[in-house]
Amino acid sequence: MKIYLPLDSAAVALGADEIAEAIRAEAAARGVTVELIRNGSRGMVWLEPMAEVDTPEGRLAFGPMNLADVPGLFGDLAAHPKAHGLTAALPWMVAQTRLTFARVGLIDPLSLADYRAHGGYAGLTRTLTMDAPAMVAEVTASGLRGRGGAGFPTGIKWKTVSEAKADRKYIVCNADEGDSATFADRMLMEGDPFTLIEGMTIAGLACGATKGFVYIRSEYPIAIDIMTKAVALARAEGLLGASVMGSGKAFDMEIRTGAGAYVCGEETSLLNSLEGKRGTVRAKPPLPALEGFLGKPTVVNNVISLASIPVIFEKGAEFYKGFGLGRSRGTIPLQIAGNVKHGGLYEIAFGLTLGEIVEKIAGGTASGRPVKAVQVGGPLGAYFPRALFDTPFGYEEFAGKDGLIGHAGLTVFDDGADMLKMARFAMEFCAIESCGKCTPCRIGAVRGVETVDRIARGDAAAIPLLTDLCATMKAGSLCALGGFTPYPVLSALTHFPDDFHAQKEAAE
């Protein structure tokens, strides 16, 4: 009997390790041989821990599992109180277009045989017959843009590095996924680490880089563990090292751990941190593509950008480009979080409206109360009111509404949310995490907290002051931390003015 149970952090946080132990104990007590595979999560976090039992018809899903639900896995499966039927037939799975996350949850994350059986290393194999300019052109043609938030065309970045002359070049994977509501990087690294390794290897070959780093935040212990093991396995099989797949071309990589600084998700801070320095932001230019890690040409790409590379080479740029809308091509792993009935990871082509995501896919709030606001793009993203629910999910479309899609995380709030408090939190968070290099961010965030507090005390004169401060931070900050903190603050002020006036009226 074969049972799948995720090792994904979300599943573990909800008791998957204890369920795994109970499954083994139950199997032993019954004298049944069970092959228990700890896989990635299918992304339905509200069903985690979700066990799957392999049957001739396909995998059957059971969740959310409690210890008391374990014995039932060994009895009449159809009668199990947590049975949901075939995983592949669940509405959440059926409507998705899983390209980057195709294998996550399906395979044993640390089995190279499994990875290969599901299309793994087909992309890299194809690149071995291509020269570097052709590889870069393929990425450009796919329309892939940086999934970390900035949305910069990946092919253009690669081209700059590929054409730069230097004795050493580097591929740096930004896995410092610190935005609240985002967990796609984590799920990918935990559930299908070889996809990232393959994507980075292709990047290395295309750009002439022989060394790669994955900078993973310390808050992700399971992802660090899985990635470290996967790199060792890939190296042992000659997929990394002096001659990648016997091609004679070298590429190897190292896993590095962050140290709790949010700002290191900004690429130049990350490079400083990787070099062993304080994680302060560097002024651009010079671009990291020309002077990056240790001053050498460096590709800095997000996990999802790099993990989307293998499928682009496996199925072709045209195939990937066929999904999406406008200038947002391909698929995007939505991360639906916060106060939602159905939260988790949902990969789909760009173009759904915010309302469709929140009402249809997420099923509204967990609390059953009306949705008040949705923060899109993490702590630096704007709060969207219901009135903007018709906004299609795309880079330009969200920018047009004074927002951003960022890393595609969505936090849903019910009507209990106090938007003045959320605006204050945005400033407080910026103050805590500011690297201190530029004044608008370092001082502005502190003043921002004080100014929001003045508004809370009923001082309406502080509102234009806050708007002015936000304009200064937006225009004058070196990076997105100070520059984008005004998005949540101003969107809260613009779309939920009542929350900024209530205190005053109460005082009068």
Add this chain to the structure above:
Amino acid sequence: MLDSANTAQRVEEILNDHKGMEGALLPILHAVQAEFGHVPQESLPIIAKALNLSRAEVHGVMSFYHDFRAAPAGRHVVKLCRAESCQSMGADRVAGHARQALGLDWHETSADGRVTLEPVFCLGLCACGPAAIVDGKLHGRLDEAKVDAILRDLDLGGAK
């Protein structure tokens, strides 16, 4: 507790393990903290010398990052997520309960050295918040009762 000669020797061993590594300071600081539970003051000049940095530079790096501790934490470390997704599910309320149950505010360690309470900004458990990491173990969908159960398991009391 190690004496300073032992500390120095162990730090030298760690430095040796990281020889030739590009940008080795963060991995070294992580290793030193894993060994001692914090980054001892006396390790800074040793690290600085090995990397050809000034002691101030090493101190500057160490103090920049939230993870590195200048003094040992409590025997148990409770980190509660304070980020937006967890807030939308009542993290402030749950944190208030934990602070009261432990009698600690953020960044405080109990007088008996048993427990430290810290905020964390995102564990990537945003679809099953409020979330926490307690002595390295992840927890999701927290409420007051679950917090009490976790604290009881650690023999830290929990609310009456």
